[in-house]
Amino acid sequence: MSLSKKSGLLIGALAIVLYLSTYTVNQAEQVIITQFGRPLGDPITSPGLHFKMPFVQQVNSFDKRYLAWDGPMVEMSTKDKTYVQVDTFARWRITDPMRYYLRLRDERSAQSRLEDILGSETRTAIARHELIEVVRTTKDRQPLQDESLTGHLTGEGTLGVLRPIHVGRVAIEKDVFDAAAPKLAEFGIELLDVRFKRINYNQQVLERIYQRMISERLQIAQRFRSEGEGEAARINGNKERDLNQIESTAYKQVQEIQGEADAKATEIYALAYAQNAESAAFYKFLKSMETYRKVINADATLVLSTNSELFALLKRVEQKNH
Amino acid sequence: MNDLKPFLERSLRSLPVSPLAVLLVIILLIGVMMSFYTIPAESEGIVLRFGKYIEKVPSGLHAKLPFGIDNVISVPTQRQQKLEFGFATPGFTNPDQISDAPILEKSMVTGDLNSALVEWIVQYRITDPEKYLFDVRNPGQTLRDLSEAVMREVVGDRTVDEIITIGRQEIEDTALERTRELADRYRLGVSINQVQLKNVNPPLPVQPSFNEVNRAQQDRENVINLANGEYNKAVPRARGEADQKIRAAEGYRFKRINEAEGDVSAFNQVLKQYIKAPEVTRTRIYLETLGDVLPQARQQIIVDDTIQQILPMLPLPSKALEEPK
Numbered sequence: 169m170s171l172s173k174k175s176g177l178l179i180g181a182l183a184i185v186l187y188l189s190t191y192t193v194n195q196a197e198q199v200i201i202t203q204f205g206r207p208l209g210d211p212i213t214s215p216g217l218h219f220k221m222p223f224v225q226q227v228n229s230f231d232k233r234y235l236a237w238d239g240p241m242v243e244m245s246t247k248d249k250t251y252v253q254v255d256t257f258a259r260w261r262i263t264d265p266m267r268y269y270l271r272l273r274d275e276r277s278a279q280s281r282l283e284d285i286l287g288s289e290t291r292t293a294i295a296r297h298e299l300i301e302v303v304r305t306t307k308d309r310q311p312l313q314d315e316s317l318t319g320h321l322t323g324e325g326t327l328g329v330l331r332p333i334h335v336g337r338v339a340i341e342k343d344v345f346d347a348a349a350p351k352l353a354e355f356g357i358e359l360l361d362v363r364f365k366r367i368n369y370n371q372q373v374l375e376r377i378y379q380r381m382i383s384e385r386l387q388i389a390q391r392f393r394s395e396g397e398g399e400a401a402r403i404n405g406n407k408e409r410d411l412n413q414i415e416s417t418a419y420k421q422v423q424e425i426q427g428e429a430d431a432k433a434t435e436i437y438a439l440a441y442a443q444n445a446e447s448a449a450f451y452k453f454l455k456s457m458e459t460y461r462k463v464i465n466a467d468a469t470l471v472l473s474t475n476s477e478l479f480a481l482l483k484r485v486e487q488k489n490h
Numbered sequence: 491m492n493d494l495k496p497f498l499e500r501s502l503r504s505l506p507v508s509p510l511a512v513l514l515v516i517i518l519l520i521g522v523m524m525s526f527y528t529i530p531a532e533s534e535g536i537v538l539r540f541g542k543y544i545e546k547v548p549s550g551l552h553a554k555l556p557f558g559i560d561n562v563i564s565v566p567t568q569r570q571q572k573l574e575f576g577f578a579t580p581g582f583t584n585p586d587q588i589s590d591a592p593i594l595e596k597s598m599v600t601g602d603l604n605s606a607l608v609e610w611i612v613q614y615r616i617t618d619p620e621k622y623l624f625d626v627r628n629p630g631q632t633l634r635d636l637s638e639a640v641m642r643e644v645v646g647d648r649t650v651d652e653i654i655t656i657g658r659q660e661i662e663d664t665a666l667e668r669t670r671e672l673a674d675r676y677r678l679g680v681s682i683n684q685v686q687l688k689n690v691n692p693p694l695p696v697q698p699s700f701n702e703v704n705r706a707q708q709d710r711e712n713v714i715n716l717a718n719g720e721y722n723k724a725v726p727r728a729r730g731e732a733d734q735k736i737r738a739a740e741g742y743r744f745k746r747i748n749e750a751e752g753d754v755s756a757f758n759q760v761l762k763q764y765i766k767a768p769e770v771t772r773t774r775i776y777l778e779t780l781g782d783v784l785p786q787a788r789q790q791i792i793v794d795d796t797i798q799q800i801l802p803m804l805p806l807p808s809k810a811l812e813e814p815k
Contacts, residue, residue: 215542
């Protein structure tokens with residue numbers, strides 16, 4: 169063997185040993201070094217290039233980031249015996265990798281432990297509260313009212329009304345969190361958040377909900393029709409009233425105007441005719457004459473006395489003859 | 491095989507440089523090629539040396555250390571990304587954009603314990619690629635999960651009518667605010683630009699009854715319009731007719747007064763002359779009148795008062811006899 173070949177081999181072997189004795193820690197990772205399965209020293213959390221003893225030391229890396237736990241959809245009962253399907257999720261991270269490594273070793277067992285703890289805490293929390301508490305959040309929220317739907321006849325039914333609550337969804341989520349967090353801390357896990365992702369009715373309940381929604385809507389529809397008819401009747405009433413008012417006011421005004429006219433005319437006549445005794449007498453005379461013209465027509469039969477003024481001259485002639 | 495080996499040795503020996511040098515040159519060339527990379531226009535590059543974050547580079551051509559010493563992750567920080575809930579638009583590039591169970595996503599329980607189908611989108615942009623990459627694993631899925639939780643929380647506090655019609659804007663605003671809050675708390679490194687409700691419907695079996703409400707609303711308007719039509723047909727006309735009567739009465743007043751004044755003025759004229767010679771005038775008028783009137787009567791009977799024995803026999807007009815009293 170030549171010298172150059174020997175040195176070449178040596179360099180190659182050194183390179184392999186060097187490669188085996190270095191490892192990198194990713195920005196998102198933390199590492200525990202174990203020697204024959206026994207953890208050594210503090211976990212390495214600073215990212216970059218690190219050294220270890222080749223062959224005897226192993227690198228166990230854990231994620232440093234927030235990790236997901238997505239629970240399965242589980243059917244559970246609320247305090248008011250409504251069956252709902254609850255889908256929960258959580259975010260967590262490994263804050264004590266040593267403890268985590270010792271108790272759980274890998275993420276799969278961590279997930280199953282999370283499932284145990286969070287699943288049962290959720291179940292407990294849901295069972296302790298009525299459905300509405302899990303659905304709603306803000307205690308004293310006043311819903312916007314759709315004026316066109318509720319109209320002026322509110323009061324009956326549940327339309328546009330939020331049912332009152334005492335606890336609320338966010339508070340229940342916090343209960344679950346508070347109960348689960350210390351239990352998970354035992355495993356070197358920090359819980360960031362637990363939330364109900366979905367809460368849905370189960371199929372049988374859903375049928376009943378649909379029935380209720382339908383009857384609620386039909387009731388609104390009926391009210392609309394009845395309101396329409398009521399309003400139409402009111403308008404018809406208004407019509408009657410306004411017509412009567414208009415006609416009677418007009419009648420009244422007509423009478424007033426005519427009365428005034430007659431009164432005025434009477435006054436004018438009276439003033440003229442009653443100026444003095446002569447005018448009154450003359451008026452009476454003229455009026456009598458006028459009346460004759462009106463009364464005597466082709467049907468009239470006149471009986472005239474010879475005493476009348478017309479024949480006064482005639483009589484006088486007769487008397488002279490005597 | 492036997493022919494190839496001596497051929498290779500021969501050819502290597504014939505080269506002017508040693509084989510080791512050739513190998514080194516090849517490795518060097520690969521190294522140079524691996525040292526350059528480009529970051530696309532809408533992205534930023536995060537450079538990791540042995541897994542440790544060292545710098546953030548803008549878009550363009552850059553150099554790095556080769557052979558896996560430096561790694562570069564490009565993050566599309568300028569791109570507006572979208573998450574869809576309850577529906578799926580095909581042709582997406584962002585793997586977080588849709589979920590595999592849109593039906594489950596959109597079914598929700600409302601604050602009046604009704605059920606509604608809600609579809610919505612969330613638009614966001616990665617603003618802090620460091621956080622996005624190193625603080626949360628699977629940030630896209632995390633954003634999906636918390637958006638769903640937030641939307642249910644908001645919908646759970648509202649009535650079905652608010653969700654379907656009147657409260658949409660308010661729901662979007664509240665959900666946006668809440669999602670931003672939680673995205674900060676989860677250290678996602680994203681900024682949420684918009685939460686937008688898409689189709690919001692009552693569940694399928696209930697939809698006909700919602701339509702029935704709309705129909706009833708139309709019916710109500712219709713009946714009211716018809717009644718108003720009747721009103722409008724009658725009342726303005728009656729007003730006009732009333733005015734007509736009043737005007738006529740006013741006309742009557744003018745006529746009455748003018749006539750009275752006319753009569754009086756005529757009377758006064760005549761009276762003036764009459765006073766000058768009352769007896770003559772009187773007689774004249776009397777005789778004139780009788781002269782006009784008497785010939786018109788059918789019959790004139792002249793009776794002398796002084797003759798009392800004879801009962802004047804009055805031939806009554808035949809018309810008066812026929813009519814029984």
